[in-house]
Amino acid sequence: MNTSVTLSGLKLDNPVIPASGCFGYGAEFAELYDLDILGSLAIKGTTLFPRFGNPLPRIAEGPEGLLNAVGLQNPGIDAVCETALPCLKKLYGKPVIANISGFSLEEYAACARAMDAQENVGIIEVNISCPNVHGGGMSFGTDPRAAAEVTEAVKRTTAKPVYIKLSPNVTDISEIARACEGAGADGLSLINTLLAMRIDLNTRKPVLANLMGGLSGPAVFPVALRMVYQVYEAVKIPVIGMGGVSSAEDVVEMLLAGATAVQVGAANLKNPFAAKEIIADLPRAMRKYGIENLRDIIGEAH
Amino acid sequence: MEKRLFTIENNEKLAETVRGLTLTGDTGALVRPGQFVNLALEGFYLRRPISVCDLEGDKLTLVYKTVGKGTEKLAAMKKGERLDLLTGLGNGFDTGKSGPRPLLVGGGAGAPPLYLLAKRLLEEGKSPRLILGFKTAREVFLENAFRALGCAVLVTTADGSYAAKGFVTDALDRCGAYDYCFACGPEPMLRAVYTRCGTDGQFSFEARMGCGFGACMGCTCRTKYGHKRICRDGPVLEKGEIVW
The missing domain is CATH 2.40.30.10 (Translation factors)
Structure with a gap:
């Protein structure tokens, strides 16, 4: 049985990758298990300057999911390159996925340039889909022309594979996907969270200080799967599928829809052993569904 | 964890x-x-x-x-x-920083962690005393449990339906001498105690949390020494680092 997959020349032992923003820089999880079992690891989204993020409350609950409005809290690109990535290197021996975000093309390019110099960065994942920041983030991800411009700006600065992380908060995700591919993207990550809200019945006001937040967890899995299926048909570059992946069966389903690898997000927050358990359970699911090589089933649902 | x-x-x-x-x-x-x-x-x-x-x-x-x-x-x-x-x-309370006469202030659902704290302080030979604040008589709990430990307890209720009418801070002047303060409760109570208690101390905060172990950044607050995750770097903050 073979669980390995390849993303733009980067060979992963298995397709399971903790998603950005749900795994910090790995330290909390390294106390619980050996991170080297992971296919790769996507670090917390990094911006050019340090960000505190949004006021509290940043978290709300939904049926089979959670809303977050963290707002890209991170120590900034310099601290990530000088401290977080070297620390992570001691905990995790494989190449990581560096998630970057920005509020202008220049900021995206500066982050990508800094990440290009980092030895343990295997892929640069460009977040153009954060629903929780204003004047940046998602605004680049909802317009095909803006998405293409970010892609070009980042591609000019780095030789590493560039994956664009797409927003589900659009009418036609295929159009955005094609625009990124046309601008030179090496792959696509999808989906980011779905814009959502909860209202507190006692206060009669939104629960989140930011009013709205991004919904993730099993509640969004069928939406994510549908979009991975659509994007797989629209482009030739590889897709990393994410959105509510919580079991080995979900991994198989995402691969059938067209994902080459998957990211596990919210599940890590509910069960800190989620990624480890999914990886350990993959051989059982493969036997059950008669799969010898995981890479053989990529896109088989089409 | x-x-x-x-x-x-x-x-x-x-x-x-x-x-x-x-x-x-x-x-x-x-x-x-x-x-x-x-x-x-x-x-x-x-x-x-x-x-x-x-x-x-x-x-x-x-x-x-x-x-x-x-x-x-x-x-x-x-x-x-x-x-x-x-x-x-979470980090928990550091009993080692307290003097021999600590004051423990709890508001509503903030009272429970003070029970184990009082036990540990007693084991260290210290004499903890309590101020517990509740909204109303029907919501008063743990008072007898603290008394059974041998601690002096002052209770306040906001509506005056049991013990002294008022807030925990109204009892600060009549609880006797104390040399350190531990507090747990809703943020307005913590802030009032922070302002009124004359000693150093530790304050335990509440927050809506995502993971509870430091991964999601869902409960970050500002302190004098940088951003801290209430779930991981807290919930207990030193009085000297709190930024309201």
């Missing part, structure tokens, strides 16, 4: 909307008073963070308020049922 299965021994009503939950299981990860556990409930995506009220060997007592559907579900659980806990979360 550890992930452990615990068995319910008891789940009894202590006051209106307040229940005491006694569990047995591996409590090894809990090393300080003021730490908390994050428990999973079937049918709810997020775990519920609840502070540790008491700890004796493999017996763990949590006191919680039924505030919504999740805690109502927990209130309906019976002896013998199992609960999935992330345990040993």
Whole structure:
């Protein structure tokens, strides 16, 4: 049985990758298990300057999911390159996925340039889909022309594979996907969270200080799967599928829809052993569904 | 942090909307008073963070308020049922920084972690005294448990329906001399105690949490020494680092 997959020349032992923003820089999880079992690891989204993020409350609950409005809290690109990535290197021996975000093309390019110099960065994942920041983030991800411009700006600065992380908060995700591919993207990550809200019945006001937040967890899995299926048909570059992946069966389903690898997000927050358990359970699911090589089933649902 | 299965021994009503939950299981990860556990409930995506009220060997007592559907579900659980806990979360109180006469101030659901704290302080030969504040007589709990430990206890109720009418800060002047302050409760209470108590101290904060162990940045606050995650770097902050 073979669980390995390849993303733009980067060979992963298995397709399971903790998603950005749900795994910090790995330290909390390294106390619980050996991170080297992971296919790769996507670090917390990094911006050019340090960000505190949004006021509290940043978290709300939904049926089979959670809303977050963290707002890209991170120590900034310099601290990530000088401290977080070297620390992570001691905990995790494989190449990581560096998630970057920005509020202008220049900021995206500066982050990508800094990440290009980092030895343990295997892929640069460009977040153009954060629903929780204003004047940046998602605004680049909802317009095909803006998405293409970010892609070009980042591609000019780095030789590493560039994956664009797409927003589900659009009418036609295929159009955005094609625009990124046309601008030179090496792959696509999808989906980011779905814009959502909860209202507190006692206060009669939104629960989140930011009013709205991004919904993730099993509640969004069928939406994510549908979009991975659509994007797989629209482009030739590889897709990393994410959105509510919580079991080995979900991994198989995402691969059938067209994902080459998957990211596990919210599940890590509910069960800190989620990624480890999914990886350990993959051989059982493969036997059950008669799969010898995981890479053989990529896109088989089409 | 550890992930452990615990068995319910008891789940009894202590006051209106307040229940005491006694569990047995591996409590090894809990090393300080003021730490908390994050428990999973079937049918709810997020775990519920609840502070540790008491700890004796493999017996763990949590006191919680039924505030919504999740805690109502927990209130309906019976002896013998199992609960999935992330345990040993948070930094907890550092009793070593307290002098011999610490004051412990608890407001509503903030009172429970002060119980284990009082026990530990007594074990260290210190003489903790308590101020407990509640909204109304029906919500008063733990008063007798603290008295049974041998602690002096002053109770206030906001509506005056039991003991002294007023807030915990109204009792600060008549609680006797103290040389250190531990406080746990809603933020307005913490802020009032912070302003009024003349000593150094430690304050335990509440927050809506995503993971409860420092991964999601869902509960970050500002301090004088940078951003801290209430779940991981807190919930206890030193008085000298708090930024309101």
